[in-house]
Amino acid sequence: MKKKLILASQSPRRRELLERCHIPFDIEIADIDETLNRNLPLEAAMEELAWRKAQTVLDRYPEAVVIGADTIVVLEQQVLGKPGNSEVAKTMLAQLSGKTHQVMTGVCLLSSTQRISFCDISDVEFYSLEAEEIEAYVKTGEPLDKAGAYGIQGEGFFLARRINGDFYSIMGFPVARIIRALKKFGF
Numbered sequence: 001m002k003k004k005l006i007l008a009s010q011s012p013r014r015r016e017l018l019e020r021c022h023i024p025f026d027i028e029i030a031d032i033d034e035t036l037n038r039n040l041p042l043e044a045a046m047e048e049l050a051w052r053k054a055q056t057v058l059d060r061y062p063e064a065v066v067i068g069a070d071t072i073v074v075l076e077q078q079v080l081g082k083p084g085n086s087e088v089a090k091t092m093l094a095q096l097s098g099k100t101h102q103v104m105t106g107v108c109l110l111s112s113t114q115r116i117s118f119c120d121i122s123d124v125e126f127y128s129l130e131a132e133e134i135e136a137y138v139k140t141g142e143p144l145d146k147a148g149a150y151g152i153q154g155e156g157f158f159l160a161r162r163i164n165g166d167f168y169s170i171m172g173f174p175v176a177r178i179i180r181a182l183k184k185f186g187f
């Protein structure tokens with residue numbers, strides 16, 4: 001019998017992208033401390049955080065296959081998470097202006113017998129941004145709950161000059177890679 005699939009995420013973007021895959025799934029939120037393990041290299045720390053999200057939910061549903069994920073923006077070694085308020089959002093966008101940063105999405109697919117983890121990385125180059133542009137964009141409210149203070153899939157589309165990587169990974173869910181990994185769990 002096929003196992004039940006659970007997405008361990010409260011992110012509406014992740015839910016929408018997984019919904020496109022025609023595989024039934026449930027959502028269970030892993031309410032954990034999202035601090036990165038600084039003793040690990042960043043990519044490994046992203047995998048470890050995704051694993052902690054997945055493991056928290058697997059503990060509750062040991063028969064399931066659980067997907068955990070986490071996304072950060074990295075600018076010149078500095079990790080930018082969710083800004084949380086408008087002032088921090090403006091500062092982050094000013095930092096990203098005119099530069100290339102990385103978007104890292106850690107993913108973990110986990111069952112009681114199997115684990116597949118990876119960290120998917122994209123490069124995103126931003127146009128130089130005027131203070132007024134930043135101000136207007138932050139006013140939309142979109143940056144607040146997004147790593148690096150922007151959503152490439154939303155009103156933030158005008159910020160990026162070039163991307164090198166998986167667009168959906170920048171949105172927080174490298175869906176094609178995840179589908180391929182899910183096949184190894186029998187989906």
Ligand SMILES: Cc1cn([C@H]2C[C@H](O)[C@@H](COP(=O)(O)OP(=O)(O)OP(=O)(O)O)O2)c(=O)[nH]c1=O
Pocket residue numbers: 008009010011012013014029030034069070071072073082103145146147148150151152153170171172
């Ligand atoms: C860079 C970027 C990030 N994001 C989002 C993806 C993630 O939802 C969010 C980073 O926060 P995360 O902590 O990865 O995820 P989350 O808190 O939304 O959900 P959960 O932890 O329950 O899985 O930033 C975009 O939507 N678009 C973008 O272009």
